[in-house]
Amino acid sequence: MYYGMPDLEGRGVKFAHDLHGEEVDPDTLDRRPTEAAIDEIIAFRDHRFPGLRGSPLAGAEVCQYENSTNGDFLIDFHPTLTNVLLVGGGSGHGFKHGPEVGRYAAARLFGLVGEEPRFSRASKAPSHRREIY
Secondary structure, three states: OEEEEOOOOOOOOEEEEOOOOOOOOOOOOOOOOOHHHHHHHHHHHHHHOHHHOOOOOOOOOOOOOOOOOOOOOEEEEOOOOOOOEEEEOOHHHHHHHHHHHHHHHHHHHOOOOOOOHHHOHHHOOOOOOOOOO
16 A cells, blocks of 8 residues: 655655554664665556656655554543553654644543544554554
8 A cells, every 4th residue: 555645844745654564673773775675666656656656756765654453543542541542553644633633632641531532542553563554
């Protein structure tokens, strides 16, 4: 599965391959993209957006991200620290939903809304079963 973003801040159109990979340590991850990964993105771009075929590559980055095991947000209280709200699992869709996640998280902290089962710790499994894209 691929996704993209329109030109933001004059950096050009972004294309990315959205695939759950192996768990990594961000302190030791080799952040250089492989030639194979770049070739896949260019092939997708050229197929899906033929008007961009042959456009120069402005940059290529490895962009690891965090995600929950089912692909949905995690917004729930810590199991033992009752004054700590855990918020994560946003990654790509977190960018789009950030303001509403912030409003919901603040409302949870102040007891203004109840728990959304999809965002609970209980809805997250120890292994990946991605359901949300």
